[in-house]
Amino acid sequence: MIKSFHPPLRTLMGPGPSDVHPRVLAAMARPTIGHLDPAFIGMMDEIKQLLQYALRTDNPLTMPVSAPGSAGMEACFVNLVEPGDKVIVCQNGVFGGRMKENVERFGGVALMVEDVWGTAVSVDKVRALMEQHDDIKILAFVHAETSTGVCSDAQALCRLARDYGCLTVVDAVTSLGGIQLEVDQWGIDALYSGTQKCLSAPPGISPVTFSERALSKVGKRTNRIPSWFLDKTLVMGYWGEGQQRAYHHTAPVNALYGLHEALVMLQEEGIENAWQRHALHHQALRDGLEAMGLKMSVAADIRLPQLNSVSIPEGVREAEVRGHLLDAYGLEIGAGLGALAGKVWRIGLMGTSCTRRHVMLCLDALENTLIEQGADVASGRAAVAAAAVYAGAK
């Protein structure tokens, strides 16, 4: 007989999920009600408003897809890409590659702009490719690359796309709530995000937003969208305006309770305050890591505060370090992915996991673990350096 599952106590400082606040966990446990209950419809409207606030957009099509970020990505591409469409896909980490897969599976032609993992998307390369082709339909890129910790210049890329008359699809899974993100001001056309990064709700839901321009392209399609579940023209019958909602699918009621509560907390803090909080704790973590003798692997001007890639010193048995952090401290940090496997750790400071407590725990645990392994790191300096940042911020 299999028994009830009780998770071990963890502190989540990997690439997501981040720690979920007790307020959000409590919301998840509220009694399930019907997905067509008038009270639930009212809560859906609030989620839309809260997402519009967090994404800085007035787009009427702003809603959570009832599935993880990967499905949010698919929702953008399956609706917008028609067979034969040329799509520029920027790849500077894992998730650009996944975008390419999406474009090709829906019959599009992916024109790749490749940059070294750990660097930003080159706006110049994108411009050069747009000059070569006069029929690019979509520019797709990742704002905050979760696999490397790099921020690309979403504003410049969106301006470029407008100049050349194409739509943008932006992966904002890790950026939403952690760094500035301006859907309307930057002119983003389609965007998907996740709940388990800087919003700190449990994973499983993907906020998306489509501009009028994006909806117009969907409306002009001459062939059917190769998905029923993700067809935005159908989903909006359920998530649209008014009390008469057409049943499309059964919404994940309790997961939406959790997202609602996480968004209420973000609204209480204020989105700009949240961005500042991520910047502050990032500085403290960075100064602490550098005082220890470790090196940030991403250049300072393109670093994500919420996802810190740290170069693994030579000779360190990195999987052992992560295993020890998990076993002895209950602390999860992320391994490198793909080209960066074994070369970096990814330390998340996302949402509820972005506090002074998290920074100090991580510095202390990492320092002691590395010293136990005989690595060449300075002892006792990290905490002092981080504390100095907090003192200066007062």
Place this chain on the structure above:
Amino acid sequence: MIKSFHPPLRTLMGPGPSDVHPRVLAAMARPTIGHLDPAFIGMMDEIKQLLQYALRTDNPLTMPVSAPGSAGMEACFVNLVEPGDKVIVCQNGVFGGRMKENVERFGGVALMVEDVWGTAVSVDKVRALMEQHDDIKILAFVHAETSTGVCSDAQALCRLARDYGCLTVVDAVTSLGGIQLEVDQWGIDALYSGTQKCLSAPPGISPVTFSERALSKVGKRTNRIPSWFLDKTLVMGYWGEGQQRAYHHTAPVNALYGLHEALVMLQEEGIENAWQRHALHHQALRDGLEAMGLKMSVAADIRLPQLNSVSIPEGVREAEVRGHLLDAYGLEIGAGLGALAGKVWRIGLMGTSCTRRHVMLCLDALENTLIEQGADVASGRAAVAAAAVYAGAK
């Protein structure tokens, strides 16, 4: 400022979601851990085992899709249907129509077998169509039609499909946990279900299982599966065997805690005992409704115990009745869908909502509401009739 959401207290006796047990709600609120945490991987293995138990199958590809039942449906069709494939789709309610949409969006040719809403799929009509075509690849049907309350003969349909050398795709959203369902014994090839019906976990997850025959068809595809998120050949890298799981998408951690607990409870009760419980309370509800003077709208031999379609008496203002039940009793029952809108109510007795308390509350609330509206129903007889069933069952 938008405030925290506190749902009203409801008793859920519609077509799903059903009431979620406090044990499952408590599981939903356990701290989120990483989707690659060894403890989480261990829990995933337990979910697979528990689903194999509930579905009566040894299929290694048995897992929960990280999205609602509609996505589980899509997972079956997007993997199995290749362009040009002929698929027999049986339609005797809303969900057969959705299957047709799926087949066509993935390039298949849907050959429809239509039966009147409220009747079962005709095995003879399916056989006749198989006789006419020698290249049918798949037979798709709904085991328990949630829109009408009808049970079709899954065993006979699967046997027929085997005789004619085609695969089966079975919608078991409402059947799993409520009535007999035998994946291996009946030879079902691909099946999807939902969590929010007779399993009584919150909505948002869709258990699926694929037989070796189904996997073999997927493996022989010559074109790419038009979905990345639902591509079973990729998902199984994460849900497959061993501790080295490839990251595919971030699993909905807390939703899976909830499903795990619901499946543990089903295992504790025993699946056959759960079927018997649904049969017993259905009898009590039926006898109560009939004693009141109401009529079941589905023939006795094809009625689903877990979803009771009741004919609405002439002159009754049915939306008012449902509104009054919700406002005065906190009781949700379902409206008719599609062709049955305004003609039937759908009263669910699913999972945690399938108890004597639910039956008695529903009979009492419905009787009083109808009498207040001046409808011609017998007073005081329903509870007596239901109680007699329970007395006889002892």
